Amino acid sequence: MAPLPLHPFEIVDSRLPKGPPSEEHPITTPMTLLLCRYPLGQYLSNPNFTLIYSTRNPYDEYQDPLYSILTAGSQAPLEPSADTEKKTFWMKTYSENTGLLEKLEEQGILRRTGQVEKQGFVELVAVETVLKRGEWAETCSNQECRRREMIGDEEKRMVRCLRCKESYYCGKECQAQDWPQHKKACKTYQKLSGKSVPASGSG
Numbered sequence: 651m652a653p654l655p656l657h658p659f660e661i662v663d664s665r666l667p668k669g670p671p672s673e674e675h676p677i678t679t680p681m682t683l684l685l686c687r688y689p690l691g692q693y694l695s696n697p698n699f700t701l702i703y704s705t706r707n708p709y710d711e712y713q714d715p716l717y718s719i720l721t722a723g724s725q726a727p728l729e730p731s732a733d734t735e736k737k738t739f740w741m742k743t744y745s746e747n748t749g750l751l752e753k754l755e756e757q758g759i760l761r762r763t764g765q766v767e768k769q770g771f772v773e774l775v776a777v778e779t780v781l782k783r784g785e786w787a788e789t790c791s792n793q794e795c796r797r798r799e800m801i802g803d804e805e806k807r808m809v810r811c812l813r814c815k816e817s818y819y820c821g822k823e824c825q826a827q828d829w830p831q832h833k834k835a836c837k838t839y840q841k842l843s844g845k846s847v848p849a850s851g852s853g
Contacts, residue, residue, distance in 0.1 A: 654783070656784075657684070659684075659757045659758075659759060681717065682703070683701045684701070684702050684703075684704045685759055686786060689789055690835070696721060696723070696725075699721050700721075701716075701717040701720060703715050703717060705801050706800060719742070721739050726740065728740060728765065731779075733782070737783075741777045743775050759779070760778065790818060790820045793831065805820060811825070814836045816839045817839075
């Protein structure tokens with residue numbers, strides 16, 4: 651089944667100049683962004699989500715697509731989503747992300763689950779994606795690649811590991827290259843999701 655199309659949305663950032671981008675101002679507001687998932691890290695139940703620009707910048711080829719890191723590192727227990735096509739995670743809502751959650755709620759990108767966690771002097775907020783798998787961009791799990799899906803790219807949408815269904819790759823070449831690193835994690839992801847698929851090479 652074909653994945654859902656990527657879901658771009660606009661965010662206003664008052665720190666940036668207004669109007670369409672130009673050579674003088676390659677980044678302006680409002681910005682068109684994508685929710686993007688980075689490969690799973692240390693905290694398996696707390697997936698890494700970011701915001702990236704939806705397209706490559708025509709005025710600055712070296713512009714990093716990353717706009718904001720959303721996930722806050724935490725091992726605090728987190729209630730998973732009842733919908734297997736959605737994800738929950740602890741969001742950093744302070745410092746440079748102040749006011750960002752409210753904007754994402756208005757755009758129908760994230761919603762609060764009601765869980766909060768005190769971490770030092772700050773409070774983490776548990777959120778669930780309103781978007782479903784396929785509507786957010788994935789990042790290639792191959793450490794030698796790390797390409798992000800963006801609108802307008804010539805490359806096809808990424809494929810996911812058929813065993814754990816959590817790691818994504820540009821194609822078979824990236825998947826095979828990452829298999830020695832992914833093999834152990836793949837088994838862990840399967841155990842967490844309650845499914846196990848016999849290994850016979852790369853997924």
